[in-house]
Amino acid sequence: MADIKYEIKENVGTISKSSKGWKKELNLISWNGNADKYDIREWDPDHKKMGKGITLSKEELKSIKDMLNNMEL
Template identity: 45%
Template sequence: MRHRPQRREATSVEDNRDFHFSIERHLGVLAEGGKGWKKEVNMVSWNDRPVKLDIREWDENHAKMTRGVTLNAEETSILRELLADPDKLFPQH
């Protein structure tokens, strides 16, 4: 499934500041919840800043989102190293 880059204006409920984002590349879906929400991995630009790896849940139209995690290139590289050995993540008992 490929998503075209999207630019949407949104409002933060917490501090009422306007922000915008652009999904530059859709990498995949980690999980699918009820009512069309999906936990996705995307490359996203927030407020015209450099693209970051982004993991969060999105509604089916990519108009609403939950809080998520964004990682720059260096952080993504470190995470990749940390996740490289699945036995460390889920040791056998």
């Protein structure tokens, strides 16, 4: 498996935290030296291990924000 390189540029916030200390976070990340993307996934406390997640462009994140703003919760 190829070595994945990442740099967390900004921690936007924590969505939730598990009993084992892992946090589901929204971060701005550069993957393998590419342009920064917004990323939602679970991380261990040291940000060394990660779960599966979703990576979004700024435009995609704006679309989701608009959808959420129009929802009745």
